[in-house]
């Protein structure tokens with residue numbers, strides 16, 4: 201299932217140098233299943249060509265308020281009523297000011313007044329323009345009316361200055377767009393704590409023991425929870441992928457740091473999910489100097505780390521739900537059932553590792569979902585985003 205399947209997105213492109221990045225955004229939205237309708241302001245058309253967006257989306261780009269009269273499908277009212285999301289990226293100081301004041305003097309500003317779909321702005325502008333009291337007041341007004349914002353990020357801007365004003369990264373805009381376009385908010389008011397990724401257990405200042413967890417499962421779970429309205433905190437080890445935009449992120453290295461961080465927070469969360477590949481063992485001593493190479497065996501003595509999910513389950517209240525993961529190479533169901541019952545979890549997801557269908561580091565995996573009193577569901581070669589959806593569907597069914 202593609203994340204934006206059956207969603208129509210209006211991508212409004214304004215006159216910022218960041219307009220060239222909107223081409224990539226349009227392309228990725230399309231790749232992820234959205235129908236993308238692009239509209240360009242007159243200033244945007246000085247920077248990028250409508251034909252680029254037409255080629256990337258397969259849909260005619262909208263440029264003028266009056267030309268579409270010949271084509272009722274792309275009139276501002278038709279689009280305003282049809283789309284699931286209006287995404288303005290890049291959003292100039294000008295469009296933000298117009299939207300805040302209800303101006304309707306071109307296609308995009310008129311459509312923003314006519315739509316009742318969620319509106320998400322990705323501002324991009326010079327730092328002085330962004331921090332100007334007028335722009336800040338306009339953003340405040342729009343937020344108060346329910347408009348959503350992603351970014352801007354801080355960094356070096358096209359004009360040479362440094363500070364806030366860079367358009368948010370495309371991946372962050374896509375996360376924010378997915379969350380904004382979702383109508384299913386069955387986890388609104390719920391707080392979800394997820395641990396994710398691998399741990400690095402230090403051996404000396406240079407070396408560590410690690411594992412090949414990518415953090416993709418934790419990311420998929422966090423994004424699904426955010427999409428369905430939950431407040432999400434991710435305690436992540438040094439993973440290859442970052443948690444989604446919108447989640448609170450706590451970065452840790454070792455299993456012990458992850459343990460401390462999760463235990464410190466767990467009481468204020470409704471659902472705690474252990475998706476991290478927590479290091480079971482850590483070197484008994486960390487050598488302060490780099491261990492020199494020698495022509496003889498090197499023995500490392502390891503001691504077990506504390507079991508995070510078992511400790512969470514032991515402390516949970518009746519209103520909390522605890523979900524664990526089990527990566528297994530053999531006797532998948534037997535081992536998962538034993539863990540589910542021994543650790544007193546509400547749900548366990550058993551991943552098959554090793555062989556062709558290895559879930560670790562991959563976008564897909566073979567998984568079983570087991571709950572205390574339900575028959576296991578086997579999901580073969582399933583995309584992790586879809587697996588995350590199934591997990592939250594099963595969790596909802598427990599209540």
Ligand SMILES: Cc1cc2nc3c(=O)[nH]c(=O)nc-3n(C[C@H](O)[C@H](O)[C@H](O)COP(=O)(O)O)c2cc1C
Pocket residue numbers: 213214215216217218241242243244291292293294295324325326329
């Ligand atoms: C090269 C160039 C780059 C610009 N970049 C920005 C920008 O990043 N953000 C912004 O708010 N305005 C920027 N402007 C100014 C806007 O294009 C100008 O305010 C225009 O009226 C915006 O129109 P629009 O909101 O209809 O696209 C830029 C202007 C030029 C000439």
